[in-house]
Amino acid sequence: MAPDDSADTLIDGLVRSAFQVMGVLTRIGAEHDLSLTQLRVLGILRDRRPRMSDLAAFLGLDKSTLSGLIARAEQRGLLTRGTSPEDKRAVIVLITDAGRDLTQRLDEEIRYALAPATDRLDPQQREQLAQLLEPLLSPPLSATPRPHRPVRGTP
Amino acid sequence: MAPDDSADTLIDGLVRSAFQVMGVLTRIGAEHDLSLTQLRVLGILRDRRPRMSDLAAFLGLDKSTLSGLIARAEQRGLLTRGTSPEDKRAVIVLITDAGRDLTQRLDEEIRYALAPATDRLDPQQREQLAQLLEPLLSPPLSATPRPHRPVRGTP
DNA sequence: TATTGTTATACTCTATAACTATA
DNA sequence: TATAGTTATAGAGTATAACAATA
Numbered sequence: 001m002a003p004d005d006s007a008d009t010l011i012d013g014l015v016r017s018a019f020q021v022m023g024v025l026t027r028i029g030a031e032h033d034l035s036l037t038q039l040r041v042l043g044i045l046r047d048r049r050p051r052m053s054d055l056a057a058f059l060g061l062d063k064s065t066l067s068g069l070i071a072r073a074e075q076r077g078l079l080t081r082g083t084s085p086e087d088k089r090a091v092i093v094l095i096t097d098a099g100r101d102l103t104q105r106l107d108e109e110i111r112y113a114l115a116p117a118t119d120r121l122d123p124q125q126r127e128q129l130a131q132l133l134e135p136l137l138s139p140p141l142s143a144t145p146r147p148h149r150p151v152r153g154t155p
Numbered sequence: 156m157a158p159d160d161s162a163d164t165l166i167d168g169l170v171r172s173a174f175q176v177m178g179v180l181t182r183i184g185a186e187h188d189l190s191l192t193q194l195r196v197l198g199i200l201r202d203r204r205p206r207m208s209d210l211a212a213f214l215g216l217d218k219s220t221l222s223g224l225i226a227r228a229e230q231r232g233l234l235t236r237g238t239s240p241e242d243k244r245a246v247i248v249l250i251t252d253a254g255r256d257l258t259q260r261l262d263e264e265i266r267y268a269l270a271p272a273t274d275r276l277d278p279q280q281r282e283q284l285a286q287l288l289e290p291l292l293s294p295p296l297s298a299t300p301r302p303h304r305p306v307r308g309t310p
Numbered sequence: 311t312a313t314t315g316t317t318a319t320a321c322t323c324t325a326t327a328a329c330t331a332t333a
Numbered sequence: 334t335a336t337a338g339t340t341a342t343a344g345a346g347t348a349t350a351a352c353a354a355t356a
């Protein structure tokens with residue numbers, strides 16, 4: 001056996017794999033003038049319409065960072081901002097048709113770019129690998145926004 | 156079966172796993188005032204002494220970007236710059252003792268932070284996952300710098 | 311001539327602090 | 334009072350272009 005245990009070896013692989021995937025994502029994003037974060041935002045918006053603060057929390061960024069990020073993407077016509085009907089302070093972020101088209105194209109390019117790597121496994125190994133990764137993944141941003149504050153009955 | 160094939164499912168898992176790992180690395184780096192790139196540079200320097208251009212190529216960054224990055228890390232005492240004996244144009248980058256100590260600490264923190272995820276698999280699954288990832292990984296930056304230009308015999 | 315690296319410049323990403331509006 | 338978001342500001346990361354030194 002190697003001088004480190006199975007957890008250490010696995011973590012090495014996960015970290016290296018992460019850098020490799022991020023390299024691909026960064027390159028493809030840059031080819032479309034998108035940062036990694038903007039790429040990720042578009043992916044999130046594909047099937048969700050979160051509030052600014054949801055996005056910031058999920059991405060681990062400050063609200064102010066998100067303001068600029070969203071403003072630039074909005075200027076490019078990739079998304080829009082709307083106000084929440086339930087909370088007039090809140091801003092919800094929605095992807096536009098143009099944003100959705102671009103996201104679809106990015107998705108295809110990413111899959112195409114990563115295929116040479118995943119093709120080194122046969123279909124059964126790919127399935128096995130996907131299944132082994134699953135327990136490690138934290139749940140994505142919830143699709144249905146939780147009630148911001150539970151409705152109070154009479155106190 | 157799902158509506159996409161095994162390669163697409165796997166890519167989803169790899170991308171999500173990559174974002175998750177990067178989140179941990181970014182957070183731990185930030186706690187030590189290190190960007191993801193600087194974290195990565197330190198990891199590379201742990202057992203290599205590459206030239207600026209080697210680092211830039213491996214990281215996928217422009218040389219000019221690396222100049223600033225290395226300058227800031229050098230000011231903090233984490234690494235030093237030296238000149239190559241073979242090529243007086245070249246600058247080689249070396250980690251300092253302080254840099255090595257910090258890198259060791261970062262490494263421990265990263266393993267500690269990722270353990271809750273990897274612990275969701277049993278040792279046999281961890282080993283299997285590491286083995287399945289291996290074929291996907293591109294080779295790291297070579298440890299022994301290749302002769303920059305092959306020595307020419309008489310033409 | 312080509313390569314290695316640095317510097318000047320500009321823009322994006324990021325956080326902190328101060329602010330407005332709503333809850 | 335507390336929360337949601339924006340703006341102003343400042344620093345780091347990044348690329349492009351122009352440059353000096355060496356090959």
